Amino acid sequence: MQTDIGIYSAIELFFAAKIIWLFDVIPMPGGSLSLFFLFLNLVIKLFSDSYTSSKIGTILIHIGILFFLFGAFFSTKLSNEGVMLVKEGDRVNFFISDSSYSLLFTNGVDTFSIPIVNNNSIVNKKTMRINALGKIFDLDVKEFYKNCDLDIVNDKKIFYKVKGRHTFPETEYDKAGVLILINANTYHVIEDINLPYSSFDNIEVKLIKSRVYLPFHISLLHFEKNVYLKTNMAKSYKSSILIDHRIMDMQYKFDIQMNKPFRFNGYTFYQTSFIDEDKIITSVFTVVNNPGNFIF
Numbered sequence: 001m002q003t004d005i006g007i008y009s010a011i012e013l014f015f016a017a018k019i020i021w022l023f024d025v026i027p028m029p030g031g032s033l034s035l036f037f038l039f040l041n042l043v044i045k046l047f048s049d050s051y052t053s054s055k056i057g058t059i060l061i062h063i064g065i066l067f068f069l070f071g072a073f074f075s076t077k078l079s080n081e082g083v084m085l086v087k088e089g090d091r092v093n094f095f096i097s098d099s100s101y102s103l104l105f106t107n108g109v110d111t112f113s114i115p116i117v118n119n120n121s122i123v124n125k126k127t128m129r130i131n132a133l134g135k136i137f138d139l140d141v142k143e144f145y146k147n148c149d150l151d152i153v154n155d156k157k158i159f160y161k162v163k164g165r166h167t168f169p170e171t172e173y174d175k176a177g178v179l180i181l182i183n184a185n186t187y188h189v190i191e192d193i194n195l196p197y198s199s200f201d202n203i204e205v206k207l208i209k210s211r212v213y214l215p216f217h218i219s220l221l222h223f224e225k226n227v228y229l230k231t232n233m234a235k236s237y238k239s240s241i242l243i244d245h246r247i248m249d250m251q252y253k254f255d256i257q258m259n260k261p262f263r264f265n266g267y268t269f270y271q272t273s274f275i276d277e278d279k280i281i282t283s284v285f286t287v288v289n290n291p292g293n294f295i296f
Contacts, residue, residue, distance in 0.1 A: 035069055042069075080099070084096070093216065100118045107133050139180060147175060148176065239271060256283075
């Protein structure tokens with residue numbers, strides 16, 4: 001299953017789901033529901049047992065498991081992960097989220113964005129009154145698909161429709177899509193694809209991954225690459241960065257390299273890859289913000 005739909009979809013299908021269907025017929029408790037009952041059972045056990053010195057070891061083990069389960073739940077709900085691109089000599093204070101999306105409205109001159117999806121769930125399913133770009137309109141987010149297909153339907157005019165499907169094993173090939181209502185009119189918007197009939201009143205609507213802003217800036221001072229002998233294939237590489245934390249009025253220099261992540265202020269940075277284009281190096285970091293780390 002994991003090889004067919006990818007590790008993230010497998011985790012969501014089995015571990016994050018409340019109910020899973022065995023052979024598509026028999027309902028079974030999913031990972032999240034099973035962990036909830038395990039957590040509840042341990043709490044009841046702790047409060048119902050009598051405390052004696054001989055049970056201290058068992059009690060401590062139960063408390064440790066409770067903290068572990070609570071931390072896992074906390075991380076699942078509040079963690080954020082994405083990608084940061086920093087060119088050599090540049091300074092950046094945001095990363096692009098993998099699971100949060102915004103609608104971008106533009107009239108060709110000005111832009112306005114509003115977050116609509118967080119952790120692959122619709123943020124607000126109620127009607128929102130938007131006042132932007134000189135227009136006032138009602139917005140409803142009806143459906144969100146982590147990956148979608150295009151259907152061309154001929155009914156006097158060609159329009160596009162999104163429908164959900166399993167994600168690719170390699171999530172970078174996925175194209176998210178949303179079905180929205182603007183002033184009660186239906187629009188289908190797909191990530192990174194400009195579609196006809198996804199605009200209104202000379203305003204174009206786009207679906208983009210949300211930016212997550214950091215409380216500090218990162219500058220890429222130098223990028224170092226080691227290659228295999230007589231090839232241009234990278235054997236190892238590292239980024240020398242400068243952290244500029246203006247709120248704390250501090251600056252730090254660190255190295256991030258393969259298999260040696262860097263942790264700072266609740267964020268973990270992994271050296272994922274790099275882009276070498278026209279002799280300009282761009283370092284690619286995977287950024288993970290996990291508030292549940294304090295429990296572990």
